[in-house]
Amino acid sequence: QVQLVESGGGSVQSGGSLKLSCEASAYTYSSHCMGWFRQAPGKEREGVAAIAIYGTTRYADSVRGRFTIARDNAKNTLYLQMNSLKPEDTAMYYCAARGDDYCYTLKSFAYDYWGQGTQVTVSS
Numbered sequence: 001q002v003q004l005v006e007s008g009g010g011s012v013q014s015g016g017s018l019k020l021s022c023e024a025s026a027y028t029y030s031s032h033c034m035g036w037f038r039q040a041p042g043k044e045r046e047g048v049a050a051i052a053i054y055g056t057t058r059y060a061d062s063v064r065g066r067f068t069i070a071r072d073n074a075k076n077t078l079y080l081q082m083n084s085l086k087p088e089d090t091a092m093y094y095c096a097a098r099g100d101d102y103c104y105t106l107k108s109f110a111y112d113y114w115g116q117g118t119q120v121t122v123s124s
Contacts, residue, residue, distance in 0.1 A: 002025060002027065002097070002112075002113040003024070003025040004022055004023070004024050004025075004095045004096070004097065004113060004114065004115035005022065005023045005024075005095075005115055005116070006020060006021070006022045006093065006094065006095045006115045006116065006117060006118040007020070007021050007022075007023075007118060008020040008021050008118060009093060009118030009119045009120045010119075010120070010121070011121040011122075011123065012085055012120075012121070012122055012123075013122070013123055013124075014085060014086055014087055014122055014123065014124050015084060015085065016085050016122070017081070017082060017083045017084075017085065018082045018085065018120060019079060019080070019081050019082070020036070020079065020080040020082070020093055020095075020118060020120075021077055021078070021079055022034070022036075022077065022078040022079075022080075022095030022115060023076065023077050024076050024077070024078065024095075024097065025076070031053060031100070031101055032053070032097040032098055032099065032100065032101060033050055033051070033052050033053070033097065033098040033100065033101050033102060033103035034050065034051055034071060034078045034095070034096070034097050034098075035047060035048070035049060035050035035051070035069075035095075035096045035097070035098075035103070035106065035111060036048040036049050036050075036069060036078075036080045036093060036094070036095060036096075037093070037094045037096055037106075037108055037111075038089075038091035038092065038093045038094070038120075039091055039092050039094070039117075040090060040091040040092075043091075045094070045108045046060065046106075046108075047060055047105070047106025047107060047108065048060050048063055048067060048069075048080070048093070048106070049063065049067055049068075049069035049080065049106070050069065050103040050105075050106055051069045051070070051071050051078070051103065052101050052102075052103045053071075053073070053101045055071075056103060057069055057103075058103055058105075058106060060106060062088075063082075063089075066082065066083050066084045066085075067080060067081065067082050067083070068080070068081040068083075069081075078095055080093070082120070085120075085122045086122060087122050087123065087124045088122075089120060089122050090120060090121050090122050091119075091120060092117040092118070092119050092120075093117060093118050093119075093120050094114055094115055094116075094117045095114070095115040096108070096111035096112075096113060096114050096115070097111060097112065097113040098110060098111050098112060099112045
């Protein structure tokens with residue numbers, strides 16, 4: 001059974017930081033590309049960052065240099081450290097997993113398993 005559970009969302013002022021976590025079932029985590037996505041009201045879901053099992057990463061241009069994706073394989077946990085947050089980062093953030101370890105894209109259609117999301121709100 002695939003399970004992804006996000007946590008760490010909240011409200012922060014512009015320029016602040018938040019760290020999101022995603023706990024994954026062992027089956028999901030052990031051999032899968034993992035990613036973070038976000039969706040703001042009225043907008044399409046967009047890919048934020050992805051990481052392969054051995055650490056290769058991919059970032060959206062809008063967050064590169066501000067966000068860092070990481071994974072702790074021993075804890076089956078995925079992280080997203082978000083610094084220098086902007087109001088336009090406000091969205092529901094989702095953890096997702098592909099069916100394999102090939103992190104070739106940040107397009108949501110390529111990811112098979114999804115968490116329920118955690119809300120991030122950045123005020124100006």
